[in-house]
Amino acid sequence: MLAFSLVTVYSFVPILVKVEGGTPFKYLFKHLIYVAISLGAMYWIHRRDPKYISQLSKFAYYLAIGLMLFTFFFGMKVNDAGRWVKIPFVGLTFQSSDFAKLALIIYLSRLLVKKKAQFSNWKEGFIPVVIPVIVICGLIVKDNFSTAALLFAISLTLMFIGQVPFSKIFSLIGGGIALLAVIVLIHKAAPDLNLLPRYETWENRIFNKINDETDVLANAQSMNAELAIYSGSVFGKGVGDGELKSYIPEAYADFYYASFVEEFGLISSIILILIYLILLYRIIRIGLNAKNDFETYVSIGIGILMLTQASVNMLVCTGIFPVTGQNMPLLAMGGSALIMTAVALGIIQSIAAQQQVTEEA
Numbered sequence: 001m002l003a004f005s006l007v008t009v010y011s012f013v014p015i016l017v018k019v020e021g022g023t024p025f026k027y028l029f030k031h032l033i034y035v036a037i038s039l040g041a042m043y044w045i046h047r048r049d050p051k052y053i054s055q056l057s058k059f060a061y062y063l064a065i066g067l068m069l070f071t072f073f074f075g076m077k078v079n080d081a082g083r084w085v086k087i088p089f090v091g092l093t094f095q096s097s098d099f100a101k102l103a104l105i106i107y108l109s110r111l112l113v114k115k116k117a118q119f120s121n122w123k124e125g126f127i128p129v130v131i132p133v134i135v136i137c138g139l140i141v142k143d144n145f146s147t148a149a150l151l152f153a154i155s156l157t158l159m160f161i162g163q164v165p166f167s168k169i170f171s172l173i174g175g176g177i178a179l180l181a182v183i184v185l186i187h188k189a190a191p192d193l194n195l196l197p198r199y200e201t202w203e204n205r206i207f208n209k210i211n212d213e214t215d216v217l218a219n220a221q222s223m224n225a226e227l228a229i230y231s232g233s234v235f236g237k238g239v240g241d242g243e244l245k246s247y248i249p250e251a252y253a254d255f256y257y258a259s260f261v262e263e264f265g266l267i268s269s270i271i272l273i274l275i276y277l278i279l280l281y282r283i284i285r286i287g288l289n290a291k292n293d294f295e296t297y298v299s300i301g302i303g304i305l306m307l308t309q310a311s312v313n314m315l316v317c318t319g320i321f322p323v324t325g326q327n328m329p330l331l332a333m334g335g336s337a338l339i340m341t342a343v344a345l346g347i348i349q350s351i352a353a354q355q356q357v358t359e360e361a
Contacts, residue, residue: 001275001330001331002035002038002039002330002342004331005031005035005330005331005332005333005334006028006031006032006035007239008252008256008259008260008263008331009027009028009031009252009332009333009334010024010025010027010028011239011240011242011245011259011263012242012245012251012252012256012259012333013027013028013251013252013333014245014246014251015245015246015247015248015249015250015251015252016252018246027252027333030334031333031334033334034334034335034338034339035334035338037339038334038338038339038341038342038343039342041339041342041343041346042342042343042345042346042349043346044346045343045346045347045349045350046346046347046349046350046353047350047353048350049350049354050294050295050298050347050350050351050354053106053298053347053350054106054109054110054294057103057106057107057109057110058107058110060099060102060103060106060107061103061104061106061107061132061136063099063103064096064099064100064103064104064136065100065135065136065139067085067096067099067100068096068097068100068136068139068140069139070085070096071085071096071097072139072142093335093336094335094336095335095336095337096336097140097143097144097147098335098336098337098339098340099336099340100136100139100140101136101147101151101305101340102302102305102340102343102344103136104132104133104136104151104155105154105155105158105298105301105302105305106298106301106347107132108129108132108133108155108158108159108297108301109158109294109297109298109301110294111128111129111132112129112158112159112162112164112293112297113162113292113293113294113297115128115129116162116163116293119163119164119165119168120165122168126164126168129159129164130172133151133152133155133172134176136151137151137152137155137176141180141196142196144325145324146312146324146325146326147325147326150305150308150309150312150326151305152176153308154301154304154305154308156169156172156173157300157301157304158297158300158301159172161296161297161300162293162297183196184196221248221249221255221323222316222319222323223319224244224247224248224258225244225248225255225258225316225317225318225319226258226317226318226319227244228242228244228245228248228258228259228261228262229257229258229261229262229317229318231243231244231262232261232262232263232264232265232266232269233265233266234265234266234267235265235266235267236261236262236263236264236265236266236268237262237263238263239263239264240263241263242259242262242263243262244258244262245258245259245262245263250325250327252332252333253327253328253332253333254313254316254323254324254325254326254327254332255313255316255317256313256317256327256328256331256332257269257313257314257317257318257328258317260272260328260331261317273314276306276307276310276329277307279303279306279307280303280304280306280307283299283300283302283303283306283348284299284300284303286299286348286351286352286355287299287300287303287351289355290351290355291354291355295351295354298347298351299348299351302344302345302347302348303348305344306329306341306344309326309327309328309329310328310329312324312326313326313327313328313332329341330342
């Protein structure tokens, strides 16, 4: 998939060349660097014992908070969202929320094991599990509502699998909705506080989706994505021959699926979906065969995260979901998302390798 991404990124970047300048080779070379880093990170992680991942989970959680706070005050802004940290000297950028997602899944998995016998106790069992979820999702939601909502849902799923009582899960859902509603009301009442700088963007995307037949200009990118899927037909137009990709913002990332279907067609898109399902199946199987609950929770969390991101990308491109910022794991143009996906798969491979060692012993 990483090798295939080199082909599609080179083909899907005309819109980026048009907007930011440069040549397709420039972006291909940049993506190649990220692919090399991703493969190196995946290989290095998969050689480690999973127990070290559990031991470092608390450190990763606090590091994620530090990175999110640093991004909050000093992050680069792109499309009015301050999500990126620029790495000095090399000119590459890193999205701290990508690291925070994986750090939360790992740390939450550890807490679910550690506090399992105390879930009935609010103070000793449930609240210590919930606080990391609220903190990380709260730091992400300011600039990326879709990622925060997605991570919150995955955290709830892990709690359900970890046998947290239903009453407490439902109370967390209700509390989360109430807290978001209060923040939105405060933002509406006192817009100068700028609590949710991208609230108007979220609101516009939802209402534009509802009024998609009348708001043609506001829904141009979504409509072009749907038209690209339609024009791709059964076999696609061929690599590099897509036309509408030049009019779709983020054709190489957030609208990757639309560009893919335009050039590769319906049959290839079905194969792509099957590949993701096979990947999810293998990850879940590794998790279920794990020797302890921590490894099971981590595997399931990573598998659900990857499949959900891919699903949201497809649902946005097909017009079912409002426009949001979730790219295709392992295929979209490289960056911190690609590196952290590779790290996550390295963790899965580490767990699988440990199982193999145990079986051989």
